[in-house]
Amino acid sequence: MGKKVLVIGSGGREHAIVKALGRSPRVDKIYCAPGNAGIADDAECVDIKVEDVEALVNFAQRQHLDMVVVGPEAALAAGVADAMRSAGIKVFGPSKSATRIESSKEFAKKIMEKYGVPTASYRSFENFDEALAYVKSRPLPAVIKYDGLAAGKGVVIAATYPEAEEALKEMLLDESFGKGKVVIEDFLKGPEFSFMCMVNAGKVYPLEMAQDHKRAFDGDKGPNTGGMGAYSPVPFITPEVREKALNDIMQKTADAMVEEGVPFTGVLYGGLILTDEGPKVIEFNARFGDPETEVVLPRLESDFYSFVEAVVDGKDYIPEWSEDAVLGIVLASKGYPGKYEKGAIIKGLDKIGGEIYHMGTSKDGHDFRIAGGRVLMVTARGADLVEANMNARREIALIDCPSLFHRTDIGKAVLN
Ligand code: AMP
Numbered sequence: 003m004g005k006k007v008l009v010i011g012s013g014g015r016e017h018a019i020v021k022a023l024g025r026s027p028r029v030d031k032i033y034c035a036p037g038n039a040g041i042a043d044d045a046e047c048v049d050i051k052v053e054d055v056e057a058l059v060n061f062a063q064r065q066h067l068d069m070v071v072v073g074p075e076a077a078l079a080a081g082v083a084d085a086m087r088s089a090g091i092k093v094f095g096p097s098k099s100a101t102r103i104e105s106s107k108e109f110a111k112k113i114m115e116k117y118g119v120p121t122a123s124y125r126s127f128e129n130f131d132e133a134l135a136y137v138k139s140r141p142l143p144a145v146i147k148y149d150g151l152a153a154g155k156g157v158v159i160a161a162t163y164p165e166a167e168e169a170l171k172e173m174l175l176d177e178s179f180g181k182g183k184v185v186i187e188d189f190l191k192g193p194e195f196s197f198m199c200m201v202n203a204g205k206v207y208p209l210e211m212a213q214d215h216k217r218a219f220d221g222d223k224g225p226n227t228g229g230m231g232a233y234s235p236v237p238f239i240t241p242e243v244r245e246k247a248l249n250d251i252m253q254k255t256a257d258a259m260v261e262e263g264v265p266f267t268g269v270l271y272g273g274l275i276l277t278d279e280g281p282k283v284i285e286f287n288a289r290f291g292d293p294e295t296e297v298v299l300p301r302l303e304s305d306f307y308s309f310v311e312a313v314v315d316g317k318d319y320i321p322e323w324s325e326d327a328v329l330g331i332v333l334a335s336k337g338y339p340g341k342y343e344k345g346a347i348i349k350g351l352d353k354i355g356g357e358i359y360h361m362g363t364s365k366d367g368h369d370f371r372i373a374g375g376r377v378l379m380v381t382a383r384g385a386d387l388v389e390a391n392m393n394a395r396r397e398i399a400l401i402d403c404p405s406l407f408h409r410t411d412i413g414k415a416v417l418n
């Protein structure tokens with residue numbers, strides 16, 4: 003019998019997961035909750051919010067689903083994976099307690115320190131004066147992180163002490179993100195890359211690497227965003243660096259979480275940086291990255307459903323990957339990540355030959371419209387990144403919507 007799957011989430015990442023499942027000959031039916039206007043072309047969207055644990059479990063039971071794949075951290079933090087497991091439903095996603103590897107910077111740092119996973123040294127503070135005194139005793143730039151989910155806005159890299167003071171004031175005195183702690187860590191230098199591994203307790207199944215582009219504008223200028231473009235593979239990661247990242251970071255962390263009584267099942271996402279001393283951890287996420295997933299999953303030649311199933315069952319699985327490169331460019335609504343307008347019509351989508359992932363669109367009649375900050379991701383393949391980039395740029399030029407902007411330098415650092 004064909005498999006029935008539910009994907010939870012509503013962004014480009016979930017669109018990529020839906021499309022990857024759609025390529026599986028074993029999958030008959032894909033639901034997405036809540037999905038979006040673009041995902042609706044590839045899955046049946048069901049109107050349930052990602053944190054509505056009870057409704058999601060009820061739906062899964064009613065439909066006799068074979069598998070639930072959880073996209074966003076909000077669903078994980080709400081305990082969706084725990085509730086599915088308790089109800090006897092197969093689910094790919096970590097428990098609420100294991101999700102703390104992403105939601106609590108201090109939890110992640112403590113594990114890394116205890117088990118010797120390479121990362122920047124740090125201290126955490128609740129008190130403003132103590133935090134400020136510590137920052138002033140350290141070299142600049144200072145890296146100040148709010149200890150909790152802050153929608154990508156909780157990290158400040160302060161180049162001056164007054165800037166650092168301002169950030170500490172916002173986080174600890176004004177409590178802009180809520181009452182909490184800050185983690186202050188040393189600044190690491192080097193190129194960043196994303197290493198996602200599917201994990202079941204101590205079993206780690208590495209995916210191909212990708213690189214994200216977090217800043218809003220060309221030249222890595224402007225505010226941090228959810229991610230403005232990505233590519234895979236990452237040519238500056240040698241096999242030796244990969245082995246080191248896999249063994250000394252990803253495997254070690256998975257083992258540590260078992261040891262600590264919070265075994266992890268799902269995607270452990272290493273946001274890593276290649277320093278002169280080797281790869282180190284900037285952050286962990288407890289889920290697939292967005293937009294990295296949109297450039298990594300299309301390179302998977304094996305059956306994605308079978309892969310997920312093997313991981314959930316703790317069985318061995320060696321995936322096959324295409325040698326092709328994939329590069330994707332995000333189209334965002336002008337103003338993002340600040341205030342932006344919704345509603346503008348997006349023309350030209352029907353002319354695109356590569357894959358388009360919908361991140362924030364709505365539809366009325368035949369027209370897609372802007373409905374989110376990050377709106378679409380246009381991806382293209384090529385024999386190498388240069389070709390993938392040329393193809394992606396040719397495609398993106400076909401999209402006609404003056405309310406959208408995008409970066410023109412995705413992958414630039416590795417394209418020559
Ligand atoms: P995070 O939310 O922890 O991923 O931080 C957002 C961004 O801030 C990262 O992608 C890095 O570019 C930067 N960043 C965070 N921590 C450090 C660090 N210790 N050294 C240098 N850059 C950092």
Ligand code: GLY
Nearest residue numbers: 214229291292293
């Ligand atoms: N692209 C970074 C993230 O998914 O957190």
